[in-house]
Amino acid sequence: MNITKVVLAYSGGLDTSIILRWLQETYNCEVVTFTADIGQGEEVEPARAKALAMGIPDSAIFIEDLQEEFVADYVFPMFRANAIYEGEYLLGTSIARPLIAKRLVEIAQETNADAISHGATGKGNDQVRFELGAYALNPNIHVIAPWREWSLGSRESLMNYAKEHEIPVEMKRGKESPFSMDANLLHISYEGGPLEDPWTQPPEEMWRWSVSPEAAPNEATFLELEYECGDIVAINGQQMSPAKVLQTLNQVAGANGVGRLDIVENRYVGMKSRGAYETPGGTVMLKAHRAIESLTLDREVAHLKDELMPKYASLIYNGFWWSPEREMLQVAIDHTQQQVNGDVRVKLFKGNVEIVGRRSSHSLFDEKIATFEEDDGAYNQADAEGFIKLNALRLRTLASKRVKGT
Numbered sequence: 001m002n003i004t005k006v007v008l009a010y011s012g013g014l015d016t017s018i019i020l021r022w023l024q025e026t027y028n029c030e031v032v033t034f035t036a037d038i039g040q041g042e043e044v045e046p047a048r049a050k051a052l053a054m055g056i057p058d059s060a061i062f063i064e065d066l067q068e069e070f071v072a073d074y075v076f077p078m079f080r081a082n083a084i085y086e087g088e089y090l091l092g093t094s095i096a097r098p099l100i101a102k103r104l105v106e107i108a109q110e111t112n113a114d115a116i117s118h119g120a121t122g123k124g125n126d127q128v129r130f131e132l133g134a135y136a137l138n139p140n141i142h143v144i145a146p147w148r149e150w151s152l153g154s155r156e157s158l159m160n161y162a163k164e165h166e167i168p169v170e171m172k173r174g175k176e177s178p179f180s181m182d183a184n185l186l187h188i189s190y191e192g193g194p195l196e197d198p199w200t201q202p203p204e205e206m207w208r209w210s211v212s213p214e215a216a217p218n219e220a221t222f223l224e225l226e227y228e229c230g231d232i233v234a235i236n237g238q239q240m241s242p243a244k245v246l247q248t249l250n251q252v253a254g255a256n257g258v259g260r261l262d263i264v265e266n267r268y269v270g271m272k273s274r275g276a277y278e279t280p281g282g283t284v285m286l287k288a289h290r291a292i293e294s295l296t297l298d299r300e301v302a303h304l305k306d307e308l309m310p311k312y313a314s315l316i317y318n319g320f321w322w323s324p325e326r327e328m329l330q331v332a333i334d335h336t337q338q339q340v341n342g343d344v345r346v347k348l349f350k351g352n353v354e355i356v357g358r359r360s361s362h363s364l365f366d367e368k369i370a371t372f373e374e375d376d377g378a379y380n381q382a383d384a385e386g387f388i389k390l391n392a393l394r395l396r397t398l399a400s401k402r403v404k405g406t
Contacts, residue, residue: 001114001142002114003027003029003114003115003142003144004029004030004114005029005030005031005032005111005112005113005114005115006023006027006029006030006031006032006113006114006115006116006117006144007031007032007033007034007104007107007108007111007113007115007116007117008020008023008031008032008033008034008116008117008118009034009036009100009104009116009117009118009119009130010033010034010035010047010051011035011047011119012035012044012046012047012050012051014158014162014167014169015119015158016119017050017054017162017167017168018152018158018161018162018165018167019117019119019146020033020051020054020056021054021165021167022146022150022161023117023144023146024054024055026149026150027144029114030060031056031060032056032060032061032062032107032108032111032113033047033051033056033060033061033062034062034064034103034104034107035047035048035061035062035063035064036063036064036066036099036100036103037063037064037065037066037067038066038067038070038096038099038100038184038185039067039070039071039183039184039185039186039243039246039247040183040184040185040188041183041188041208042183044063044065045063047061047063048061048063050168054167060111062103062107064103066099066103067185067243068241068242068243069099070096070099070184070185070243071185071186071242071243071245071246072242072243073099074095074096074098074099074321075095075185075186075242075246075282076230076231076242077330077333077334078091078095078316079230079231079282079285079286079289080230080231080289080333080334080336080337080340081305081308081309081312081313081329081330081333082286082289082290082293082305082306082309083309083312083313083316084286084309084313085265085313085314085316085317086263086265086266088261088263089261089263089265089277089317090186090187090261090277090279090282090283090286091313091316091317092184092186092187092188092189092277092279092282093125093126093182093184093187093189094125094129094316094317094319095186095316095321096184096186097126097129097130097133097319097321098129098133098321098322100118100130101129101130101131101132101133101134101137101322102133102137104116104118104130104134105133105134105137105138105141108138108141109138114142115141115142115143115144116134116141116142116143116144117143117144117145117146118130118131118143118145119146119147120145120147121147122145122147122148123269123271124267124269124273125267125268125269125317125318125319127145127147127148128268128269128318128319129318129319129321130143130319131143131145131319132319132320132322132323133319133321133322136322136323137322178192178193178194179191179192179193179195179206180192180193185243185246185247185250186246186279186281186282187259187277187278187279187282188208188209188277188278189275189276189277190202190206190275190276190277191273191274191275191276195274195275195276196274197274198264198274201262202262202276206276207260207278208278209250209254209259209278209280210253210254210255210257210258210259210260210278210280211254211255211256211257212257212351213257213260213350213351213352214257214350215257216255216256216257216349216350216351217255217256217350219349220256220347220348220349221252221255221256221347221348221349222345222346222347222348222356223235223236223249223252223284223345223346223348224236224237224343224344224345224346225284225288225343225344225345225346226342226343227289227292227340227341227342227343227344228341229337229338229340229341230289230292230293230334230336230337230340231337232245232285232288233245235248235249245281246281246282246285247281248281249280249281249282249284249285250280250281252280252348253280253281253283253284253348253353254278254280256348256349256350256351257350257351258280258283258284258348258351258352258353259278259279259280259281259282259283260276260277260278260351261276261277261278261279262274262275262276262277263275263276263277268317268318268319283353284346284348284353287346287353287355288344288346288353288355289340291344291355291358292340292341292342292343292344292358292360293305293340294358295342295358295359295360295362295363295364295365296339296340296341296342296360296362296363296364297336297339297340297364298364301336305333305336308329308332308333311329312326312329312333315329339362340362341360341361341362342358342359342360342361342362342363343357343358343359343360344357344358345357345358366378
């Protein structure tokens with residue numbers, strides 16, 4: 001295939017700057033750069049100057065603030081499902097990829113580009129997520145994955161390439177970080193360097209969004225979260241946009257030592273990987289959402305949601321956000337959220353998130369039935385006997401047969 005124009009997911013960092021130059025040299029093509037602000041905490045506008053310096057015309061530089069879309073259309077729907085992968089991971093990296101893939105495909109169509117390109121390595125999950133999303137949205141799109149094509153297989157070879165091609169190498173915080181980091185408004189991840197030994201504890205200076213639980217304030221912080229249809233719409237009575245909700249929770253929870261995670265996970269490509277994550281706001285959201293659902297969801301609906309959740313989470317982790325099965329599950333999940341309205345009071349203290357109150361005008365909690373005091377006939381305790389005997393019938397039958405057989 002003759003490639004004349006490629007849309008590159010471009011951060012302005014070293015890796016994607018090398019990819020930009022490599023695409024120009026290897027394919028002799030035009031490159032369109034796409035830089036998204038999804039809350040990574042760094043200015044994205046400098047990417048324009050870097051792209052211009054590498055010969056990209058301003059008309060071929062796309063820089064977009066997607067924070068609100070990211071939280072409203074991707075993060076919030078995922079948290080309605082209470083999604084969590086392998087019991088711990090809140091899918092912060094996974095959920096960002098569908099949006100980036102969508103915009104790459106859309107910009108390719110807008111600019112009449114032949115292909116898209118990304119900086120994900122051939123060892124990771126992100127290459128799968130980007131490309132499955134792209135193919136789901138445009139089955140005819142061509143994808144260029146440099147890490148699967150070039151011979152630059154180490155950090156040293158990348159540095160040498162940058163030096164040979166006069167690509168500036170910037171040091172964050174005055175020195176080169178030993179970690180591979182990825183950030184968005186939901187989380188920041190750390191991999192590589194000393195973390196490649198699963199026995200090595202992450203150094204304290206690595207963490208950027210949270211203080212250690214030991215260093216957190218000695219007094220608890222309380223928050224009131226208001227829910228409408230399963231999404232937080234206000235904090236402490238102040239109405240907020242989806243992105244502002246997550247920004248606020250990140251700041252407050254991180255200051256209380258909430259949200260650190262150190263795991264070894266099973267990548268879709270077949271290997272185990274050790275990663276450290278900071279997800280302060282998401283940690284609060286997961287617990288608070290389950291709390292409001294505990295009041296407002298029917299028991300069997302809640303239990304069925306819990307049974308569906310691992311499948312939903314694995315679909316996101318493995319890159320199937322745009323699949324028909326994820327969309328099918330989302331319709332069912334969103335249907336359950338119509339009555340998930342009310343308030344949750346949360347206590348944050350030295351890394352812990354406690355639910356200390358919940359209320360809803362759609363609450364299914366009935367004090368008259370649940371009370372241990374006189375209920376004026378609201379519940380006849382004698383009714384439980386028949387219920388128990390019906391459920392015990394098969395167990396008693398089994399037990400009697402075993403006794404006869406001995």
